[in-house]
Amino acid sequence: MADRSGYRGLTAPLLLPTWVVIGLFMLVPVAVMAIYSVLTKEFRGGVIWDFSLAAYDQFFVTRGLFGDEAPQIEWTYISIFWRSIWQAALATLLCLIVGFPTAWFIATRPAQSRGVWLFLITIPYWVNLLIRTVSLKFLIRDTGPLNEALMGIGLTSGPLPLVNTNLAVQLGLFYSYLPFMVLPIYAAVERYNFAYSEAAADLYAGRWTILREIVLPIVRPGIIAGCLLVFVPSLGAFLAPDLLGGAKTFMIGSLIEEQFKGAQGNWPFGAAVAMILMSLVLIVLIAYARAATKAEAR
Amino acid sequence: MKGLRHYPGFLPMTIGCLVLLYAPLIVVMVYSFNGSNSITTWGGFSLHWYVDVFTGLEAARFGAAARNSLSIAFLAASGATLIAVAAAVAMVRGGQFRGKQATFALINLPLMVPEIVIAVSTLIFFSAIGLSTGYLTILLAHLTFCIPFAYLPIAARLQGIEDTYEQAARDLYATRWQAFRLILLPLMMPGIMSGYLLAFIISLDDFIITNFVKGAGMETLPTAIFGSVKQGIKPNIMAISTLMLLTSVLFVTLAYLINRKGQKTP
Numbered sequence: 001m002a003d004r005s006g007y008r009g010l011t012a013p014l015l016l017p018t019w020v021v022i023g024l025f026m027l028v029p030v031a032v033m034a035i036y037s038v039l040t041k042e043f044r045g046g047v048i049w050d051f052s053l054a055a056y057d058q059f060f061v062t063r064g065l066f067g068d069e070a071p072q073i074e075w076t077y078i079s080i081f082w083r084s085i086w087q088a089a090l091a092t093l094l095c096l097i098v099g100f101p102t103a104w105f106i107a108t109r110p111a112q113s114r115g116v117w118l119f120l121i122t123i124p125y126w127v128n129l130l131i132r133t134v135s136l137k138f139l140i141r142d143t144g145p146l147n148e149a150l151m152g153i154g155l156t157s158g159p160l161p162l163v164n165t166n167l168a169v170q171l172g173l174f175y176s177y178l179p180f181m182v183l184p185i186y187a188a189v190e191r192y193n194f195a196y197s198e199a200a201a202d203l204y205a206g207r208w209t210i211l212r213e214i215v216l217p218i219v220r221p222g223i224i225a226g227c228l229l230v231f232v233p234s235l236g237a238f239l240a241p242d243l244l245g246g247a248k249t250f251m252i253g254s255l256i257e258e259q260f261k262g263a264q265g266n267w268p269f270g271a272a273v274a275m276i277l278m279s280l281v282l283i284v285l286i287a288y289a290r291a292a293t294k295a296e297a298r
Numbered sequence: 299m300k301g302l303r304h305y306p307g308f309l310p311m312t313i314g315c316l317v318l319l320y321a322p323l324i325v326v327m328v329y330s331f332n333g334s335n336s337i338t339t340w341g342g343f344s345l346h347w348y349v350d351v352f353t354g355l356e357a358a359r360f361g362a363a364a365r366n367s368l369s370i371a372f373l374a375a376s377g378a379t380l381i382a383v384a385a386a387v388a389m390v391r392g393g394q395f396r397g398k399q400a401t402f403a404l405i406n407l408p409l410m411v412p413e414i415v416i417a418v419s420t421l422i423f424f425s426a427i428g429l430s431t432g433y434l435t436i437l438l439a440h441l442t443f444c445i446p447f448a449y450l451p452i453a454a455r456l457q458g459i460e461d462t463y464e465q466a467a468r469d470l471y472a473t474r475w476q477a478f479r480l481i482l483l484p485l486m487m488p489g490i491m492s493g494y495l496l497a498f499i500i501s502l503d504d505f506i507i508t509n510f511v512k513g514a515g516m517e518t519l520p521t522a523i524f525g526s527v528k529q530g531i532k533p534n535i536m537a538i539s540t541l542m543l544l545t546s547v548l549f550v551t552l553a554y555l556i557n558r559k560g561q562k563t564p
Contacts, residue, residue, distance in 0.1 A: 006474045007391040014388035015401055017381040018445065022404050025442040026416065029423035033415075036422050046425065098318070101311035108303040117312075119554055124319045126550040128503045130520045131539040134527050135322035138329070138536070145325050178319065197302040207302060236412030238506050243527070253414045253506075260421060260510065267422065274418040281412055 030278070037271035047267050055272035077255070077273070081280075084251040087166065087241070088234035091173035092181075095230045096223065098174075099181035103222075106182070107189035118186065125179040133239045136175055137163060164246030172240030173230075180229035188222025189215075221295065228288055232281055252277055323543060330536035347537040354534060356526070363522035367502055370437050370518065375497040378444035379452075382493055383486070385445075386453040387478075391461065408443040416443065417510035424511060431513030439511050440501045447500045448493035451557070455489025492553040499549050502542075 007014070037055050039047040062074035106117040124132065140146050140162040147159040162168050192215065200210045216223075238253030245251070252273065259270025330348070334341025351357065385405060389398070408416065420439050424431060463485065467477040505520040512521060519542065526535055 006468065006477075007387055008393050008395075011388040011392035011395050014384040014392070018385040018401070018405060021381060021442055022407060022445060025420065025423070025438055026407055026411070027404070029419035030411070030415070032423045032426050033419035036426075098311060098315050101305070101308040102315045104305065105308045105312040115558070120316060121319070123547060123550060124323065126499055126503075127323065127543050127546045128505075128520060128539075130503075130505045130524060130527075131326075131542055132322065134523070134531060134535070134539065135326040138531050139322045139325050145329075175318065175322070178315070182315075194302060201302055207305065210302065211305065232410075232412065236414040238414055256414050256418060260418065270418060271422060274415045277412060278415045281410075281415075285410065 033271045034275060037268055037275050039268050041266050041268045052268070055266070055268040058269055059272055059276065080250060080255055081252060081276070083249075084235055084253075087169055087173065087249070087251060088231050088237075090166075091170045091177070091234045092227050092231045094170060094174045095178050095181040096227060099178060099226060100185055100223070103182045103185035104189050107186050107192075114190075118183075121182050122179050124175075129176055129239055132175060133172055133243050136172055137168075137243055140168060140171070163244060164249070166245070166249055168244040169241050169249045169251070172244040173234045173237055176237065176240060177230040177233055180233075181226040184225040184229065185219065185222045188219035192219055221292065224288065224291070228284065232284065235281065236277055326536050327540045327543070330533070330540040332533060332536075335533070347533045348541075350534045351537045351541070356534065359517070360519070360522055360538060363517040363519045366433065366436075366517065367519040370433070370440055371498045371501040373437055374440035374444050374501045375448070375494050377441045378448045378497045379490060379494045381445055382448035382452050382497075383490060385449055386456050386486075387482075390453055390456040405446055405449055407446075409446050413506045417507040420507060421510045431511050432516050435511040435513070436508055436516070436518065439507050440504065443504070443507065444497040444501055448497040451493040451496065451553075452486065452489040455486055459485045488556050488559065492557045495549050495553040495556075499546055503546070 036047055038051055038053060040050040040052045040054065042048050058074070059077045060074055061071045062076075063069050063071050102121070106114055106121070109117055138144055142159040142161065142163065147156075147162075150156045150160065151158070162171075196214050196218070197210050200214050201207075205213070236253050236256075237251065238257060241249050241251040242254055242257075256270050256273050256277070258264070259266045259273065329340075331343050331345065332341055333344030333346055351360065385401075389401065389405075392398075416439075420435075420442075421431070424435050429435060459482070463481050464477045467481045468474075472480070503520065504518075505524060508518050509521050509524070512518065517525070519538070523535060523538060526532065
């Protein structure tokens with residue numbers, strides 16, 4: 001195709017601002033963070049420019065309370081990661097269970113009303129995440145409206161202990177990222193050709209069999225994209241665990257934040273934890289991209 | 299056969315989903331009109347807490363935070379939109395060029411990297427180059443992560459505009475700049491407006507990154523609210539939350555309507 005609109009020679013100057021801004025304020029910072037993770041910590045925050053693997057050592061290895069025992073695997077931080085992965089996975093599952101029927105329902109509405117349903121689902125996403133999390137906390141706290149109502153109609157005698165539990169954190173994550181699950185599944189179901197369902201029905205397949213055997217394999221890319229869009233931000237979430245959880249629900253986000261705020265701050269360690277989190281997310285994303293290209297090739 | 303589109307239980311699930319999404323927001327909105335000093339008991343309808351937001355003890359602190367939030371959102375969204383328009387024209391109209399894939403990845407980078415990682419790396423970077431944290435560092439961080447949010451609707455809109463209109467203008471001896479300003483820019487406007495509005499909300503909403511790069515004494519609305527909430531949820535927070543909530547809903551509705559109207563024209 002000829003260059004009919006005449007922008008071909010201009011791509012470099014047009015893209016220069018993007019390269020400079022994102023490159024300088026995001027790409028370079030990540031590189032600097034990688035360097036900081038192998039420097040020596042300075043007390044009261046900051047670093048000393050001496051190479052040291054102390055941060056990674058602190059994360060993975062323990063040598064006992066006085067540092068004189070044989071090195072063993074340090075489980076403290078690995079278990080925080082493990083718990084975060086679990087929390088994020090359960091929140092993703094919760095989003096999937098609620099999000100799939102919702103996406104399906106919206107995608108099968110008449111074309112005019114679909115936009116309105118989608119709009120209703122996405123509005124809460126644009127409301128400040130902090131405000132949404134605080135609102136949820138207000139609703140489910142011990143003396144909050146939910147517990148008052150439950151006790152009022154006599155369903156429970158005392159308040160349900162919801163705040164500061166794993167369930168509250170999952171609920172918060174679910175509440176934060178649900179639209180991310182609904183939208184890609186909606187896009188996949190909207191493209192689904194219902195002739196396949198009809199063909200299966202003609203061959204005496206029940207509707208749930210059709211859903212399981214025909215629909216799910218076809219809309220799977222949408223489901224996987226949705227799961228990814230919920231799982232990745234949940235993994236590094238800070239507000240939901242911090243406001244809705246307690247000490248027992250400590251997640252990666254809080255661990256990182258502590259290294260930069262508290263009096264016990266340790267910048268290289270915080271940078272190292274952030275690097276490990278980012279590597280984890282990259283592995284998930286690369287695995288997804290591989291699977292997606294493979295599925296496309298088929 | 300229509301029946302295969304409908305599964306029993308999917309409608310109640312959707313309703314349940316909407317209830318879950320909206321219930322906390324509605325409860326907070328209702329309680330922001332509570333006349334009582336306590337957040338647990340209902341003391342009749344009152345605008346007391348809205349008056350308190352503007353004249354109460356914390357009014358000065360929240361007022362300064364709101365001005366910071368709005369001016370940063372305005373500057374960051376304006377900058378990000380300008381950058382995104384240029385990038386979208388190059389990416390959509392520029393044909394194939396070296397580094398296109400890499401540029402696409404770069405634009406989407408702020409969406410891929412977890413927010414907390416962006417926050418940490420930005421703080422470390424500013425500290426390493428000796429830029430002290432404050433208004434400027436917040437603005438630079440916001441400008442960066444707003445770019446993909448402005449870019450996506452603009453590029454989507456541009457992809458839907460055929461280049462025959464500009465081509466016709468060029469055939470009639472319009473310069474490249476005239477063809478852009480008089481033909482392409484007006485056609486892109488709905489995408490630009492919704493990109494701008496989305497970038498504005500994203501900047502207004504950000505807590506995590508701002509919290510890292512704001513420095514001592516500097517507050518935006520979310521960080522000021524977070525500071526208050528740590529001491530317990532007070533009624534004035536609910537009034538502020540309701541005001542912010544309505545602002546966001548207003549902006550998103552505008553973006554939605556502009557986009558929908560735009561889809562009807564070429």
